[in-house]
Amino acid sequence: MFRSYLIRTCASSLLLAAGVAMSATSTLAEQLIVDGSGRDVKVTDTSRILSVGGDVTEILYALRADDKIIAIDSTSQFPGDALQKKTDVGYLRALSAEGVLSTNPSVIIASSDAGPPPVIEVLKSSSVPYVMVPDDKTPEGVANKIRFIAKVVGLEAAGEALAKDVERDFALLAEQRAKITKPKRALFVLSVQSGKATIGGAGTGADAMIQLAGAVNAGASVPGYKPMTDESGVELAPDAILTMQHGGGGMHSDRIKTVPSLAGSPAMKNGEIIEMNGLYLLGFGPRCARAARELMAALYPELVQKKASAAE
Amino acid sequence: MTSEAIPLSGSRAGKTHRMSAAQVIIGSAVLLAVAIVASLSLGPTGITLSSLPRALSAAISGTTDATIAREQLVLLDIRLPRTLLGIFVGASLAIAGAIMQGLFRNPLADPGLVGVSSGAALFAVATIVLGNGIAAPILAPLGIYALPVAAFFGGMVTTLILVTIAGRHGQLMIGTLLLAGIALGALSGALTGLLAYASDDRQLRDLTFWSMGSLGGANWPKILAVLPFGILIALLTPLLIRGLNGFLLGEAEAFHLGINVERTKRIAIVATAASVGAAVAMAGVIGFIGIVVPHIIRLLAGPDHRVVLPGSALFGAALLLFADIIARLIVRPAELPIGIVMAAIGTPVFLHLVMKRGIGGSE
Amino acid sequence: MLTAHAAAFQINGKTLVSDIDMAIPPGKLVALVGPNGAGKSTLLKLLSGEIKPTSGAITLDGRALSSFTALDLSRRRAVVPQSTALSFPFSVREVVLLGATVPGFAEPPEHIERMALDCLRTVGLLALEHRLFTNLSGGERQRVHIARALLQLAMAKRAENEPGILLLDEPTASLDLAHQGVVLEEALEQARKGLAVMAILHDLNLAAVFADELVLLSAGRITARGTPAEVLKDDVLSRAYGCEVRTNRTPSEGVPFILPHYIRAR
Numbered sequence: 001m002f003r004s005y006l007i008r009t010c011a012s013s014l015l016l017a018a019g020v021a022m023s024a025t026s027t028l029a030e031q032l033i034v035d036g037s038g039r040d041v042k043v044t045d046t047s048r049i050l051s052v053g054g055d056v057t058e059i060l061y062a063l064r065a066d067d068k069i070i071a072i073d074s075t076s077q078f079p080g081d082a083l084q085k086k087t088d089v090g091y092l093r094a095l096s097a098e099g100v101l102s103t104n105p106s107v108i109i110a111s112s113d114a115g116p117p118p119v120i121e122v123l124k125s126s127s128v129p130y131v132m133v134p135d136d137k138t139p140e141g142v143a144n145k146i147r148f149i150a151k152v153v154g155l156e157a158a159g160e161a162l163a164k165d166v167e168r169d170f171a172l173l174a175e176q177r178a179k180i181t182k183p184k185r186a187l188f189v190l191s192v193q194s195g196k197a198t199i200g201g202a203g204t205g206a207d208a209m210i211q212l213a214g215a216v217n218a219g220a221s222v223p224g225y226k227p228m229t230d231e232s233g234v235e236l237a238p239d240a241i242l243t244m245q246h247g248g249g250g251m252h253s254d255r256i257k258t259v260p261s262l263a264g265s266p267a268m269k270n271g272e273i274i275e276m277n278g279l280y281l282l283g284f285g286p287r288c289a290r291a292a293r294e295l296m297a298a299l300y301p302e303l304v305q306k307k308a309s310a311a312e
Numbered sequence: 313m314t315s316e317a318i319p320l321s322g323s324r325a326g327k328t329h330r331m332s333a334a335q336v337i338i339g340s341a342v343l344l345a346v347a348i349v350a351s352l353s354l355g356p357t358g359i360t361l362s363s364l365p366r367a368l369s370a371a372i373s374g375t376t377d378a379t380i381a382r383e384q385l386v387l388l389d390i391r392l393p394r395t396l397l398g399i400f401v402g403a404s405l406a407i408a409g410a411i412m413q414g415l416f417r418n419p420l421a422d423p424g425l426v427g428v429s430s431g432a433a434l435f436a437v438a439t440i441v442l443g444n445g446i447a448a449p450i451l452a453p454l455g456i457y458a459l460p461v462a463a464f465f466g467g468m469v470t471t472l473i474l475v476t477i478a479g480r481h482g483q484l485m486i487g488t489l490l491l492a493g494i495a496l497g498a499l500s501g502a503l504t505g506l507l508a509y510a511s512d513d514r515q516l517r518d519l520t521f522w523s524m525g526s527l528g529g530a531n532w533p534k535i536l537a538v539l540p541f542g543i544l545i546a547l548l549t550p551l552l553i554r555g556l557n558g559f560l561l562g563e564a565e566a567f568h569l570g571i572n573v574e575r576t577k578r579i580a581i582v583a584t585a586a587s588v589g590a591a592v593a594m595a596g597v598i599g600f601i602g603i604v605v606p607h608i609i610r611l612l613a614g615p616d617h618r619v620v621l622p623g624s625a626l627f628g629a630a631l632l633l634f635a636d637i638i639a640r641l642i643v644r645p646a647e648l649p650i651g652i653v654m655a656a657i658g659t660p661v662f663l664h665l666v667m668k669r670g671i672g673g674s675e
Numbered sequence: 676m677l678t679a680h681a682a683a684f685q686i687n688g689k690t691l692v693s694d695i696d697m698a699i700p701p702g703k704l705v706a707l708v709g710p711n712g713a714g715k716s717t718l719l720k721l722l723s724g725e726i727k728p729t730s731g732a733i734t735l736d737g738r739a740l741s742s743f744t745a746l747d748l749s750r751r752r753a754v755v756p757q758s759t760a761l762s763f764p765f766s767v768r769e770v771v772l773l774g775a776t777v778p779g780f781a782e783p784p785e786h787i788e789r790m791a792l793d794c795l796r797t798v799g800l801l802a803l804e805h806r807l808f809t810n811l812s813g814g815e816r817q818r819v820h821i822a823r824a825l826l827q828l829a830m831a832k833r834a835e836n837e838p839g840i841l842l843l844d845e846p847t848a849s850l851d852l853a854h855q856g857v858v859l860e861e862a863l864e865q866a867r868k869g870l871a872v873m874a875i876l877h878d879l880n881l882a883a884v885f886a887d888e889l890v891l892l893s894a895g896r897i898t899a900r901g902t903p904a905e906v907l908k909d910d911v912l913s914r915a916y917g918c919e920v921r922t923n924r925t926p927s928e929g930v931p932f933i934l935p936h937y938i939r940a941r
Contacts, residue, residue, distance in 0.1 A: 071645070090646025096528055097390045099645030101382065102356035118529035126385050127378055226509055330766075417762045558776050560763055564725050565756055569827060570749025570777030615763035 033152055036112055036134035043129045045106035046153045052092050053111025055285035056133055057082055059149045060109070062286045063158045071103040073114075077279050078287075097122040109133060109152055135284070137208040139170035142288050162286060169289030170212075176296060176303070177214040184299050185218040186210045186274075187238035187267070190225050192255040197262065199228045199236075205282040210242065212292035215299055233261025240299055241267045244278040274298045333623075336613040340626035344399075347633035351395040352387065354637050356644035359386045394530035398636050399629040400538050401527065401595045402605075404587035406628025407549060409602025410609075410620050411587075412471075414556035415580045416478070416489055419610075419665060422603040423588045426493025428470045429599070430500035432585075432592040435466025437504050441511045456537040464541070464589030470496055471581045524649035525596035527636050534594050541590035548583040549621055552576065556617045598651055600658025601628055607665055631657070676700060677722060677740075677752070677840050677871060682731035684717055691717040692895040695731070701838035704859075704866040705873040706886035708906075710916050713892040715875045716757075716844060722873065723754050723842050736837070749777050750831035752840035753824035755817070757848060761808055768804045770819050771795055774826035782830065790829050794822040798861060814854035817846055821861060828870065841865055843874040847881060859885040883907055883931050891915055907931040 030044045048070045051057040057076035060069055071087035073095070087103050089095060093115045100108070100119075105128055112135045114120060124130045131152050133145055143163040150159020188206035190198040200206030201222035210217045218238040219228070228236070241256060262268055280291045296303075331339075353361040359382075367384040375381055405423065412421040412428070423429045439462040443451050451458040473496060478489035555576030558566035567573050591598070609623040635653040642648060676698050683693035692714040699705050699722070707715050720726045721733055724740045733740040735751060743751075753774070761770070771791045775782070795801045798818040803811065808819060821843070828839035843862060847855040855878070863885050866872040876882045882889055882903065889906040891899040893915035899906045912920040912933070922931045 074646070087645060090643070094524070094526070094528070094647070094649070096356070096640060096645065096647035098355045098357050098386055098640065099647055101386060101390075102358065102645050116526075116529050118531050118534070122385075122390060122531060125389065127381050224511075419762060554776050557773060560761065560765070561770075561773060562756065564720075565754070567725060567745050568723060568749065568752075568754040569773065570746045572745050610763060614769060615765055616769060 031151075031154075033131055035130075036132040036148075039124070039132070041129045041131050043107055043131065043152055048104065048106040049153065050089065050100060050103055050105035050108045050110075051076060051086075052089070052095070052108065052114045053133065054078065054279045055145065055283045056109055056111055056149060058279075058283060058285035058287070059146050059162075060153070062162055063146075063150055063153065063155050065153050065155060068153065070105060075279070078277075078283070078285075095119050095123075101126060101128065107131060107152070109149060111135065137205050137284050139167070139173075139212070139289070142170075142284050142286075143167050145284070146286065166286055166289060169293070173212060173289050173293050173296070176293070177212075179303055180214040180300060184215045184239040185237070186213070186215040186240045186242050186299060187218040187236055187262075188242045189256055189259075190244070192259055195258050195260060196230075197228050197233065197256070197259045198225055201226055205284060206242065208284075209281060209288075209292055209295060212289075213295040213299055215240070215296075228261070230261040233259065234264065237265050238262075238267045239265075239270075240272040240274060241265075242274045242276070242281075242295065244281065245275045272299075330614050331612050333613055333616070333619040336609060336619055336623050337626065340609075340623050340630065344626050344630040344633075347630040347637075348395055348399070350637055351398060351633045352391050355386065355391060355640060357382075357386050359383050361387075363387060389531070393532050393535050394527050394636070395633065396535050397530040397538070397594060398527050398633045400535075400542055401591040401598065402601060402629040402632025403625040404541075404545060404591040404628075405598060405601040405632070406605035406624040407545060407621060408584045408587035408591075409628075410606035410617070410624045411549075411552060411556065411580050411584050412602070413606055414552075414559055414617060414620075415475075415577065415584075417559060417562070418489070419607060420603065421489065421493075422599075423467070423584065424597065424599040424602060425497075426474060426489065427495075427497030427500060428467050428474075428493075428584065428588050429592055429597045430497040430504070431470030432463040432467040432589045433597050434500040434504050434507075435469075435589075436463040436593050437507050438462065438466075441507045456533050457540075460537055460541060460590040460593040462589075463593035464585050466500075466585075467589040467592070468581060468585035470500070471584055475577060475581065525598040525651035525654075526639075526647075526649055527595055527632075528640075528647060530594075538590045538594055541586050544586050545583055548579055548586070549625075551579055552583065553617045553621060556580070556621075560615060596651070598632070598654055600654045600662060601632060603665070604658045604661045605631060607661065676736060678734050679718075679722065679728075680732045680734065682721055682728040682733055684714075684721055684726065685729045690895055692721070692892070694896050695721070697890055697897060697900065699840060699871040699873045701869055701871045702866055703871065703887040704863050704885060705871075705888045705890060706876045706882035707873060707890050707892060708876055708879060708882050709892035713915075714895040715892055717895075718892065719754075719842055719844055719873070719875055723752065724748050725754075735840075746777055749827065750833060751837060752842060753827040755820045755824045755841070755843040755846055757844040765808045766804070767795070767800065767806050767808055767811070767819050768792075770808050771822045771826055774823035775830045787830065791822075791826050794826040794829065795819075797825060798822045799857070813849045814851070814858070817850065817854075817858060818861075821846070821858065825865070838869050838871055840871045841873075843872070845875045845877060847876065847878065855881055879907060879912070880932050903931055904929075907933070 030042060033041045033043055035041050047068055049060065049065070049068045050071045051060050051069050052073045054075040054077060057069070057072050058078050060066060061079050061082065069086055071089050072082055073092040074088055074090055075092050076082050089100050089103060092111060092113055095114060097119045100123060108123060108128055108130045110130065110132055112132055134148055135141065136144065143166050146163040146166060147159050150156050188200035188210060190200060199219040199222070200217070201224050202217070202220045203223055204225055207217045207220060218236045241262065243256060256262065256273060257268070267273065274295065276291065276295065280287055349361065363383040364387055366380050367387045370380045370384045371388055375384065408423045412423060412426070413419055436459055439451055439459050443458065451462070454461055474489060474492055477492040555566065555571050558569045558571040559576065563573055605628040606620055606624045609620050609627060613619040613623060635657060636650055639648045639650045639653045678698040679695040682695040684691050695718060707718065709715055721728055724743065727741050735743065768791065771794055772787065775787045775791065792801065792804070795804060798821050800815060800818055800822065803815065808816065811819065824841060828841065831839070833839065841862070846858050846862065850858065859881060862872050862874055886903060889901065889903055890897055891906050891911065898915050899911045907922050909921055912922065920933060922933050924931050
């Protein structure tokens with residue numbers, strides 16, 4: 001935990017410094033973008049960006065375009081100063097049409113998760129270009145996402161560099177993954193309510209991350225995030241349990257101990273409960289490969305030596 | 313008649329202090345007018361109603377000016393449909409509450425409390441989850457009407473079950489009604505959970521919308537979709553006035569008074585289901601309005617449905633618009649779910665009602 | 676005339692009333708008496724049209740009651756229930772006005788108001804017009820309901836040969852001595868004005884004083900019918916009530932009466 005905290009603070013202070021140092025705001029010629037939903041969007045002015053989605057904001061910050069961001073959504077929690085410095089338009093899945101327009105953006109760059117759909121429809125019909133970012137929870141998807149956002153804001157060079165870094169990170173990850181001889185079975189627990197756990201099944205971001213970290217998703221038999229029945233929990237018998245950090249700290253792993261069906265699992269017996277920051281783990285932003293490596297290190301401490309990331 | 317049969321002649325205890333029907337109706341109408349103007353004038357962008365003429369002419373003849381285009385979008389495509397939807401939802405939920413309270417003879421009968429809203433939400437959720445799958449052949453031809461029609465049937469099925477269970481012995485048992493309503497609400501919630509299990513992440517996102525309640529998704533297609541329901545409710549409600557007045561004395565007494573009891577029940581069930589179904593389909597589950605609004609109208613003007621029904625419609629629409637204005641301004645540019653605002657307004661009134669009158673309703 | 680012809684009512688295989696032959700003639704006050712569970716309320720529901728006989732028939736002027744719509748029926752007969760809980764705070768005046776809900780729908784409001792006040796005056800409650808019904812005593816509530824029933828019959832347009840019918844379900848229950856008298860005097864007066872009145876009564880002495888005719892119901896059957904003097908006899912009552920009853924007569928008028936004292940002294 002301390003490790004991930006360190007990395008995050010380092011990264012954010014680096015980015016902050018970089019952001020301050022950067023000054024050139026390139027004026028941009030009008031360009032036509034085919035966005036993630038296949039729409040043609042004409043982008044002329046990127047001086048006032050509304051960034052919707054934690055990964056989108058993170059990429060914009062990494063591209064050092066943060067001074068163009070005028071507003072963000074509430075899931076944009078990295079870097080930490082984004083939420084403090086920018087106007088917050090609320091949860092990305094419950095946006096307000098007029099609220100969004102009141103921030104007077106010149107372009108809206110949004111995750112595919114943004115909603116509700118009728119509000120998105122209204123926003124698309126406004127004169128403000130609405131760019132939906134393509135989302136594919138794979139290494140190539142993350143690099144593409146970075147290149148796409150970089151193109152929208154006219155920072156292709158920086159985007160290419162960042163995408164290359166990310167690709168290198170993923171390559172390194174794949175190298176290390178190949179060394180794993182006995183993959184562990186990991187289970188992602190999204191939340192626990194009154195002794196019942198909601199787990200990450202096939203097709204979820206957690207599923208992709210577990211595989212990237214060289215483990216097998218113990219919950220892959222169900223699609224999506226689903227509550228787990230008591231008996232199937234016994235059957236899953238994960239070697240490790242992965243969960244998100246809570247605001248208060250150790251709360252979450254305490255709660256996982258209250259799930260009876262997991263009590264007998266190897267993970268609980270060996271105390272293999274891994275907590276990671278939610279956006280870091282599931283954001284599929286520039287830090288994705290690093291998060292996967294950190295997860296891998298936690299799963300296979302004997303295998304992976306801690307190395308400085310290629311991106312740093 | 314003997315003189316001792318007239319007690320307490322000097323005392324004014326228990327005398328009614330009421331406004332006249334006209335005062336209440338006109339007052340509510342004025343309040344609604346204010347709410348409409350406010351709802352069109354207030355919003356996070358700060359565009360006011362003074363831009364309306366420009367926006368209107370731009371809508372007719374088109375514009376190239378970005379500012380005017382923005383005003384046109386905010387006023388005519390965001391605030392106007394939102395205001396119209398607010399009027400419909402507020403009026404529908406208040407009328408549904410008034411009808412149910414009259415039908416069940418209990419001031420606590422609220423579509424939300426007795427499971428009708430949950431039933432409507434269940435069917436709406438089923439439409440979303442199964443709409444592209446097994447239910448597609450039925451739902452696809454309905455187009456934009458699929459959701460409100462499904463929610464309408466959900467509300468109707470729930471109400472029918474309630475009337476059957478609670479009215480088994482010829483008259484509606486209030487305790488049975490509330491218990492059955494809570495049970496049905498729990499069942500609907502469980503089935504909704506089951507559907508959530510079967511849904512993918514994108515559908516799940518739509519589902520969370522129902523539990524919160526919001527006018528945020530208002531647009532012209534939605535207004536078009538609720539229009540037939542609005543007409544149906546407006547046609548049915550006047551037919552209920554006499555019947556519901558009779559029902560206030562009891563079902564047998566209503567029959568003695570000359571009311572066609574079964575017909576009244578049928579109309580009431582259809583009107584309630586239409587109101588709740590269409591409102592829930594378009595704005596999710598919004599509680600309290602069905603209980604608070606008729607209660608206030610009855611406090612002001614007495615329980616006569618000639619006042620309670622139209623008064624509730626006007627006042628309910630006004631109250632929901634004001635709640636929505638708060639919801640969209642208080643945390644701008646984000647917005648609060650309107651259910652939270654309504655609960656903040658409604659809970660004190662509801663508790664007052666319970667404390668003052670007890671669960672049974674009579675003093 | 677409202678008449679029962681061999682009417683019977685069964686529910687879940689249990690016979691509540693059977694072999695009921697009786698009529699409620701205009702101008703008369705008929706008292707329906709009998710022990711608890713004899714079927715008095717069921718019979719009143721049959722006569723009001725609220726339930727249909729499972730065999731036999733109830734007719735009004737020779738036509739089966741079940742063929743009347745609720746609306747037509749309400750023009751002819753009104754019912755005063757034993758107790759009605761009101762869930763909403765109606766004023767006295769509003770409760771009375773409910774009587775005009777259906778028959779008076781097309782009438783001008785001023786006319787209805789005037790008639791409603793007339794009915795309230797008739798039961799002696801004009802002074803309570805604006806009071807809340809829920810704040811009234813039991814006796815006052817009973818009289819408000821009588822006023823409501825009277826308004827219902829008064830508003831209905833009826834031909835000369837279509838007298839109104841007033842059915843009262845234990846109108847004196849929970850009333851004190853004075854109010855019992857007030858209510859039954861009113862019922863009798865309405866009978867004298869031409870209504871056919873039937874009241875379920877528990878108190879045989881009240882029945883003896885006010886009723887023109889008594890119908891004694893026991894175990895779902897009519898065991899005696901006639902004037903008070905004909906019905907209130909020791910052997911008839913003892914059989915019906917399943918205990919020894921001794922009647923007596925007032926010295927001057929010869930009205931029969933029963934004292935519980937005598938039963939105890941047995």
